[in-house]
Amino acid sequence: MKTTYGLILSAFALIISFSSCSSDPLDLVTTVTEGDFTIALPSPPTTNGQMNLTAQFTTQNIFKGKSSKVLGYQSGSILGPTIVVNTGDVMSVNLQNNLTEPTNIHWHGLIVPANMDGHPEDVVQPGASFDYKFKVIQRGGLYWYHPHPDGYTAKQAFMGLAGAVIVRDAEEEKLNLPSGEFEVPLVIQDKRINTDYSLDYTPTMNDVMTGYMGQYITVNGVHAPYKGVKTTTYRFRVLNGSNSRIYNLGFSNGASFKVIGSDGGLLETAEAVSTLLLAPGERADILMDFSSYNIGTELFLMNNSFTGTSTQGKQKFNILKFVVETKITTNFVTPLALSTLDKIAANSASKTRTFRISEMSMSGMSNMGNMGGMTMTGMHQINNKVYDKNRIDEVVAAGSTEIWVFDNSTGAEPHPMHVHGVQFQVLDRTGGRGGLIASEKGWKDTILLLPGEKVRVIMTFNNNKGLFVLHCHNLEHEDDGMMLQFEVQ
Ligand SMILES: [Cu+2]
Known part of the structure; x- marks a missing residue:
């Protein structure tokens, strides 16, 4: 694999990678290189x-x-x-x-x-x-x-x-959450570049297996930005817009922050955490309180290492620098109750469907070369099928409530599964982490399955009839065919 990498890497990227601290020698192009955090966050x-x-x-x-x-x-x-x-x-x-x-x-x-x-x-x-x-x-x-x-x-x-x-x-x-300058969208992505700084999208076979990761993390389109903040609570609207990289978000001083919302809006109550796993496609609505910080304090939004998958999570790195610049006094208090979720009862489901996730193993594939124009697909499958535009895989009745089971219990890779056309609630996760994290306790449209995990979600389809898809939001997996069609009728 290293030889293949060497061929496709530009000389520039090689120099950068070799000169940075590499936490995994097998992971040359996915090892993150931090910048100097001198561009103001746009x-x-x-x-x-x-x-x-x-x-x-x-x-x-x-x-x-x-x-x-x-x-x-x-x-x-x-x-x-x-x-x-x-x-x-x-x-x-x-x-x-x-x-x-x-x-x-x-x-x-x-x-x-x-x-x-x-x-x-x-x-x-x-x-x-x-x-x-x-x-x-x-x-x-x-x-x-x-x-x-x-x-x-x-x-x-x-x-x-x-x-x-x-x-x-x-x-x-009605909640009067932080707004205006205190409500900040953060779109987090990772990029690879060519020697001329143009973006480089040239996935190899290995990239298609793991997903395409870049060594430069960007926030709102720029690498290694900083943001000056005031001594008050900020509302960060975080989107993981990366193709395949999962972030275990936290602050470099270990500070706790409050998760108030997920993919589909507010949770019922805020939950304080010090780390939050966010997979491609997922969003998190978080409150961070800088009110007790001294002027001049610097801290980072960072990625913490995490376990549960062999292809990601080994490296800690900083993403965005905060500099506490201005003292102000506000009296914001996080509301005790944020929202009321109408819980869908499991026994209201008229049907349960299981989507078994599987991958072809890496053994025997290392000599198959570059994917080139993505001519070979099908290493990632759902129910032993790859996407076929001429095949409708599931038919769902408009207005019906169903439980969908995403089963990665024999899978070897993480897969954030996304369903179009609905928002769902997560009933439970068994295997692997065995429970739900803060951002999974509200409405969702994308749910991460680490290897060994099985998740049950429940949803009520509305009356939008027609063809929709469900797929893995690791976009290399999705383009590789890890997508099925369902028709609402
Ligand atoms: Cu996947």
């Missing part, structure tokens, strides 16, 4: 739900003073604007495809009609455009958008096509 511009996005080739300074060739939804930016809407608003987004391959938009976590959901076959050809129009019907929360065309999802998302959607509702407004 926030993507915000927009309402009426606007135009143009998928295009553009550039952005991901590294200080260095222009990187990327893909973007607007000129000069690797991330699209943050769309801020209220429950009940109609979103109307024109997507113009100025790429040289098909693209589309999947509104991750939003419950939209099937023909607006960015189904992998529902694509916009190069030079064409499409109007996405739908009503926002669910509760407040952090959702996101990214391309989902069959076979191109991982590349396009990695190259820069993604953005956040913040939905607000009356229940959340």
Whole structure:
């Protein structure tokens, strides 16, 4: 494997990797290289739900003073604007495809009609455009958008096509959570680059097995940023927009922080934690209280090491530096009760479906070479099947409640499983970690399964009839075929 790596790595990346502390010699291109944290954290511009996005080739300074060739939804930016809407608003987004391959938009976590959901076959050809129009019907929360065309999802998302959607509702407004400058979206991604600083998406066979990881962590599109903060509580809206890297988020001083929301909005009550595992596609709504910190204090949002999988979690690294700059006095107190979740009773489910996750083993595959144009697929399967656009795998009755079991008990890799068209509740996790973490106690659309784990989720499908997909949100696994279709009828 190292030989293959050596061939595909640029000389620049090799130098960087060898000069940084490598915690795993087998993990050369996934070992994170920290920067100097001297770029101020940007926030993507915000927009309402009426606007135009143009998928295009553009550039952005991901590294200080260095222009990187990327893909973007607007000129000069690797991330699209943050769309801020209220429950009940109609979103109307024109997507113009100025790429040289098909693209589309999947509104991750939003419950939209099937023909607006960015189904992998529902694509916009190069030079064409499409109007996405739908009503926002669910509760407040952090959702996101990214391309989902069959076979191109991982590349396009990695190259820069993604953005956040913040939905607000009356229940959340009443809580007076930190807002304005004290509410900060954090889109965390990892990137690989070429010698000219352009983004490098060239997955090898091994990358397809583990997922494509980069050695440079970016937040809101820049590598190693810092953020000046005031002595008060901040609300961080965190999205793991990485293709495959899982983060075990925490603060470098070990401070506890409060998890108040998950993929589908607020939890019932805040839960204090010191680390939080966040898989690709997942979101976390957290409160961090800087009120007791002295001016000049520096601390980092960081990734802690974690166990449970052999392919990730070995290395600790810093992600974002906070510098406490300004003393202010506020009297924010986290509300004791955040929300009320209507729990779906397990006995209300009319059907249980099991999705068994499996991978081909690595043995015998090391000589198969580079994936090249992704011509070989199917190493990752659900119920022994790879994605086939001509096959409908499951038929679900509109309005029905079902339990879906994701079974990774014999799997060897982590898989964040994502279901389109619904939000679900997690009933339980058996095997592996054997329980639920703070961010899994609310509404979810993506759930992480580490090797050995089985998770049961329950959901009620709405009346949006048509074709949707469920898939692994490790996007290399997804493009490799780890995706099935279900029809709501
Ligand atoms: Cu996977």
